[in-house]
Amino acid sequence: MYVLMDIMVSPGGVGLSVSPYVARCQQIFEDAGLTYTMHGFGTNVEGEWQHVMAAVQRCHEELHAAGAVRITSHMKLSTRNDRDQTMADKVTSVQQKLS
16 A cells, blocks of 8 residues: 655654754665655655555664654554555645646
């Protein structure tokens, strides 16, 4: 099943800056071959369900190993069974309506 996900990973117990941890998750998404786009409050990720969830699990495992005592991930997931749709499709649809 293809899934679109918006995720914000919040590591705790690591001080004020979480950017090294965010960067690690970005690399995990890249290594997994997923389509992803970071934004100001998280990351949009898309791919097959099992690959996306495996990457989320790897984020948690690696961030704990890197010293994060606590990690909270906030996720929104979207699936469809009527047609194929990507994150780019969703953005393009709105942009066309604005033109």
